[in-house]
Amino acid sequence: MKKFKYVFLSLVFISLSAIAQDQKQPERKQGHTNQNKFKQLYDEFATPNMFRTGSGAPGPGYYQQQADYKMDIVLDDVSIKLYGYETITYTNNSPDELKYLWLQLDQNVRAKDSKSPLIKVELKAQRLSSFTRAYLKDKFDGGFNIQKVTDAKGKPLPYMINRTMMRIELPTPMHTGDKFTFSIKWWYNINDHVDGRGRSGYEYFPEDDNRNYVIAQFYPRMAVYNDVEGWQNSQFWGRDEFALPFGNFEVNITVPADHILDGTGRLMNRKEMFSKEMMKRYAKAKKSYNEPVLIVTQAESEAAIKIKSDKTKTWKLYAENVRDFGFATSRRYIWDMMAVKIGNKDVMAVSLYAKEGNPLWEDWSTKAVASTLKSYSRMTFDYPYHKAISEHAKEQGMEYPMICWNYGRPDAQGNYSDRTKFGMMSVIIHEVGHNFFPMIVNSDERQWTWMDEGLNTFLQYVAEQDFGKWYPDALSVGQDAYPSRRGPAAKIVPYMGGDQDYISPIMTKGLNVHQFGNNAYGKPATALNILRETIMGRELFDYAFREYTHRWMFKHPTPEDFFRTMEDASAMDLDWFWRGWFYTTDYVDIGIKEVKKMYLTSTPTEEGIRISRRYRMDPNTLIYFVLEDSDEFNEGMRNGTPTENVSTLKEYLMDNFSEAERKNIKSPKYFYYVTFEKPGGLVMPIIVAYTYADGTSEKVTYPAQIWRLNDNEVSKAIASDKEIVSIKVDPDLETADIDTSNNSWPKEVEKSVFEEFKKKIKD
């Protein structure tokens, strides 16, 4: 009975209160999980373990596999084929038992039965060129021909090829510490890299019937086996690059006798390969720190083009602790070198280019290489290899340990525009920079393109700015800094403010992202630059970034290892930054919602009473803010100082401060209540410039954590001796705010780009 009465009563109350509130009682919201933008990334990050610790460093159980190669390579310049016989010694350092090994057959992406063309989506109308290539022309067969796979005694090993991956059966399982040696004999048809847009191949010069070869991913390469992926045997579709273990390479390459060749590793038979004159020049280059010395001149290269040798020569290269091997060879090459001091040792900066690259390449390539090594070594670790080569190839930009190929070609008369010049310098800086990421800080490119491209593009920006400072002659008339394409926050705005249907989070496998360049290069590079310049400051950022590179040089880091180290070494909780910038496609848009003058009173205001109840404070002991346009405002409030108007404040000061102390109490004349809004999903610091009536201004940064309890709008009460005449959010465009029309108070009329240009033309 009692229960019934209670239910009845509560029904009455409910209906009464419903009537009382004019039936506007808001519906009770459902509960929710923690959706806070500052929530730690426990769900996204892998749990730390003995291999990888919560600090972001390698753990006590960290291991990595080793693959050592001995290869004999023959390049046949007549049939345009590459032949190889390689012996791999694989060391199992993992705690796991391995029954089979996986190798990568990257050239199979060009095999006749490659599936890469099959995942291209077809439209109902097609371009004639692609139609012809797909349906009318015979397909180029550029896949590997595996002739035999044998163990150390020459006994055939069973193997299975699944497209770009090959599984070799081990006669007996490999245990921890075991080594296994086996050999593969193979050949393939070398592709024209200009026609088919390959990373590797040849460029043909019909005027003298010669080829420049840039050769890479040319041999069956060991896949990575690690604690994160097991075997990284995700297929090579053509875009996501490579995951490779470290090892030592002993490579003998046989090419036409009149070719000039350079590649990964030390040249072991230099005296055999170099003429006496070349040796003399080489000795000079090793002592030349400011200007490159030609080892092969343009005149010598042009003479070599005229006669083709039918003999061959074998160049012997040896490299320690590299993850890959590449080489470039041609009789058309000019070759120059210069020394650069890195730490306490000399590194050789080297360029290989045909006459088509001049005059640009003889002027700038080797200097760009040297400059890059200095900049990157300052930001990471001293470059550990003995040389870095920049080779000139048409439309290329591709990196391998110690060697990379780069575009940037003047026209036939030797003229070049600023675009060609800075394009060439930028690509050299970028590709030489790849020696650090991923050649040494060896991230998994197949999975995470941004881990090498993003970090590298970030340092490319730093290195480009250095280059402009160190070589002002490289700049053009009217420039006072290197014109970098990527890095500054404002440059990423068109991408981040663009159509969300074509944007992917950075934390997406490279193959599956929209707008590859912006996604994997531009945005992470900009994010790191913003972190360095605006969020952390250079001192904290540079220390933590360097710590990451030291922890993971010659190892295999994951994204978490990077994110965690940056926090571990800086005492900055950056989970909100990684979450927003790397795991979502949110953008920055922060603005000023309203600015109100306000006055102070001891008379409780309506909102003030609500606040006093919520926080259980005595309403008689509070000071209340009254906004200029509110009902509680009266004109009398404009007169007098806060202490005069607020009786409680006056008493408080009398009770708590001596007369002498009270003399030093500040008495600000102006109070403002400023409300910031955040239409964008990303949380970021609010950077505000307050400009006063006397023309001075002041910049204040409210840390991103100001958004922790309200993701939409936050307010600040500002006290000032001087009247504020204008307020601007992100005045220096350092946050990549995609819409600046709400950044100013009073509102500035957005200038139309079109009208501005029209005005400029008229003037």
Next chain:
Amino acid sequence: MKTIKLLIIIAILPLLAFTTAHKYYLSVTNIEYVSEKQSVQIISRIFIDDFEALIRQRYDEDITLDASKEETQIDFYIEKYLKEKIKIKINDSIKTLVFIGKEYEDDILYCYLEIENVTAIKSFKITNQILFDLFDEQQNIVKLKINSKNKSFVLIQENDKAMLKFN
């Protein structure tokens, strides 16, 4: 339209396999109708090296697009070419484009064109064949902002027209 746009984007992705070079052939043209000025304002963004290749092949081998180079001749070619390749019909009548000028930023050429004295737009039709004569793979994105309506189109050789109607 959405799916087609998506398909086109997917189709051009495999061509972007490289490091820093732009390996795809694309232009973006923003068109905005500013009614209070009775003006249709057009900004076309085109990769400089593509456009330079075009001018060399079509008009003059010796031209280099560079801020420091002789401007008048370059402007002459740009204006001539754009007026031939961009055709706009408003309310079913062909409109004359006024070439305002061009500027360079990084590797992009910005071209400014205007249609004057447009009092109202009931229908808008554009043909954009920029660089179709040079590259089979050229795609021209057209972004319209007319009467507070935003719409994007991807134009290719086989489908080089876009149209918007207002009631």
